[in-house]
Amino acid sequence: MISKEDFTKLHLEISPYIHRTPVLSSGLLNKLAETEIFFKCENFQKMGAFKMRGATAAILALNDKERAKGVVTHSSGNFAQAVSLSAKSLGILAYIVMPSSAPQVKKDAVKTYGGEITECEPNIKAREKAAEEIQQETGASFLHPSNQLEVIYGQGTAAIELLEEKPDLDIIITPVGGGGLIAGTALAANYFGNNCKTIGAEPFEVDDAYRSLKSGKIETNSSTNTIADGLKTQLGDKNFPIIQKFVSEIIRVEEDEIINAMKLIWERMKIVIEPSSAVAFAAVLREKEKFRGKKVGIIISGGNVDLSNLPF
Known part of the structure; x- marks a missing residue:
């Protein structure tokens, strides 16, 4: 701890x-x-949300080699936006898995911040599966919206x-x-x-x-x-x-x-x-x-x- x-x-x-x-x-x-x-x-x-803190803390914890491959997360909205903006601020790619039911205002914000969205069915299993596939394809580092120590400390x-x-x-x-x-x-x-x-x-x-x-x-x-x-x-x-x-x-x-x-x-x-x-x-x-x-x-x-x- x-x-x-x-x-x-x-x-x-x-x-x-x-x-x-x-x-x-x-x-x-x-x-x-x-x-x-x-x-x-x-x-x-x-x-627009506290999750900017955790996303920034998690990305700053990555080394240069990891950052070069980008980051991936799954989120209904706020962490998706946070990772997208944090990644943009630090000059790296952000792959974002969002459930199809996520509010349109949050999807639009992710696109504005430069996040690359992949939509999935609105359940945890579908989100995790889609994020895992992107991680395997790109080598991007996975950032968990709430169950990662760097994120928790940032929040x-x-x-x-x-x-x-x-x-x-x-x-x-x-x-x-x-x-x-x-x-x-x-x-x-x-x-x-x-x-x-x-x-x-x-x-x-x-x-x-x-x-x-x-x-x-x-x-x-x-x-x-x-x-x-x-x-x-x-x-x-x-x-x-x-x-x-x-x-x-x-x-x-x-x-x-x-x-x-x-x-x-x-x-x-x-x-x-x-x-x-x-x-x-x-x-x-x-x-x-x-x-x-x-x-x-x-x-x-x-x-x-x-x-x-x-x-x-």
């Missing part, structure tokens, strides 16, 4: 390639939630920045999809926080992480019927042990609660966030008693929304 010193060094290494995103708050939302919330706005990150740098600005946070909450963000956040909270807990939030419709913590093994979802399209993936063997050790709990929320939280942030804070990002705020609104009187950090994971298909 990464040391605190190496975590700090990694943050410095990726800093020239990412934005240091703002930390915002809202008196109205604090009053509504009955607590004090600080939003780390990764919707203002390059390509954790958002929490490092949040804690640098708000060192007295009691809790940091993140949405949970593939587990990379919450694992990196939990490590950062452990190293850089002052008894700061990490809590996850996910939809009832895809509550595999919640069930995984309960059962002690990685669970899967039989359905992916959620508006939070970025949270349909499952945990991996690299991030799950970190989550088991450092994440306090995972709170589940209903679909209407996600939509309500998303709408509130749009209306009250005048910032654009995607449904997956709203899950963390929805968890605070759902369980106010748990957070009352605490200082709460929320990672707004991204703002890549299909504006022609809003839920409100």
Whole structure:
């Protein structure tokens, strides 16, 4: 596991390639939630999501010979964009496998950033198979969206920045999809926080992480019927042990609660966030008693929304 010193060094290494995103708050939302919330706005990150951090960290970890052959990943959208832009910034090729069901806005963004898209059926097996075939054909290095240590550590740098600005946070909450963000956040909270807990939030419709913590093994979802399209993936063997050790709990929320939280942030804070990002705020609104009187950090994971298909 990464040391605190190496975590700090990694943050410095990726800093020239990412934005240091703002930390915002809202008196109205604090009053509504009955607590004090600080939003780390990764919707203002390059390509619109926190995944720029992990993608950059993973590519910088490759040697010159590996970079010359490019990189390949599979993603429903945000990591696809992150790898495409990171690769473009560093002058290498990016091969991107995307499910056919991915939002068109995210496919368009990948093309804009120079990523070469291969579409596949919308399931994990199809994504992995297509990425493996590209890897064999090209020799490109595979980058996992959430289950690769360099990616996990890169994602954790958002929490490092949040804690640098708000060192007295009691809790940091993140949405949970593939587990990379919450694992990196939990490590950062452990190293850089002052008894700061990490809590996850996910939809009832895809509550595999919640069930995984309960059962002690990685669970899967039989359905992916959620508006939070970025949270349909499952945990991996690299991030799950970190989550088991450092994440306090995972709170589940209903679909209407996600939509309500998303709408509130749009209306009250005048910032654009995607449904997956709203899950963390929805968890605070759902369980106010748990957070009352605490200082709460929320990672707004991204703002890549299909504006022609809003839920409100």
